[in-house]
Amino acid sequence: MELELVRWLSENLPPHPLLRIGIGDDAAVLHWPTNGDLVVTTDAVTDEVDFILAETDPRLVGHKALGVNLSDLAAMAAEPVAAVVSLVLPRKGCGGRDGKQLAIELYRGMLPLAEQFNVAIAGGDTNSWDGPLAISITALGRATVHGPLTRSGARPGDYVLVTGALGGSILGRHLRVEPRVREGLLLNERYELSAGMDISDGLALDASRLAAASDCGVALRLDQIPISADAVKLSACDRATPLEHALGDGEDFELLLTAAPEVAEQIVREQPLGVPVTFIGECVTHAGLWQMGAERRLTPLDASGYRH
């Protein structure tokens, strides 16, 4: 199968200006421009954990597997360059597809996203086993002259911003990941951000991680948090409120950012992205996650307590 798949890939993967040697040799060769640090991330997704293959179009699974990696590059404000893809396929196939057909459908899901963000699929590995489908992707990106954006630069007094709207991704956005690559690059280029990350495990948990990495606290203004229509829809069928979904649901893949107050105010005023950027809180001296109420009173907010 591997040979047939390699043939399919060599016919279907588009050329890329930085890719000297792609799939088919022992390793890929990329031309790496001398300026710009290499930014590397890797993420694996597995059947029955991150998706249910029997109920999902494998192209969406492929899209997600690449999308979550690009979201991590977006979080670092790095330009995506290339990705390597390792597939471990179920030997018996799935949904009437054999292993090779399944692999091709997974790639068919990745290719449009790779093209959209100019990512070379530089190589990878394909194996079969008796277990469920697992996909591991490593994405390579390049930091710009504005440097990588990290989690650790937030300071007490900085404002906290978020892109898009949060919660309820399980209704479909968790598969149709839209990595905020252009948004991360544009904001990092145009404004002086102090810290940033992508929201993969829920706003509350990820905000507490950013706070810990920056050695400060984060106080959220719960009435300011942008709630997605999916969170509202989901709350009609369970006992969690839309806000609880926005705080606790995972896989939003939006950007959580911090900047000095005047910079954050400028971003919110200018709204330079196609998606909204919203002020949702402030960094504070007291470590941990807080809710900021009237007269700036802080009460502890459970980072994981909203999970249902």
Ligand SMILES: [Mg+2]
């Ligand atoms: Mg991340």
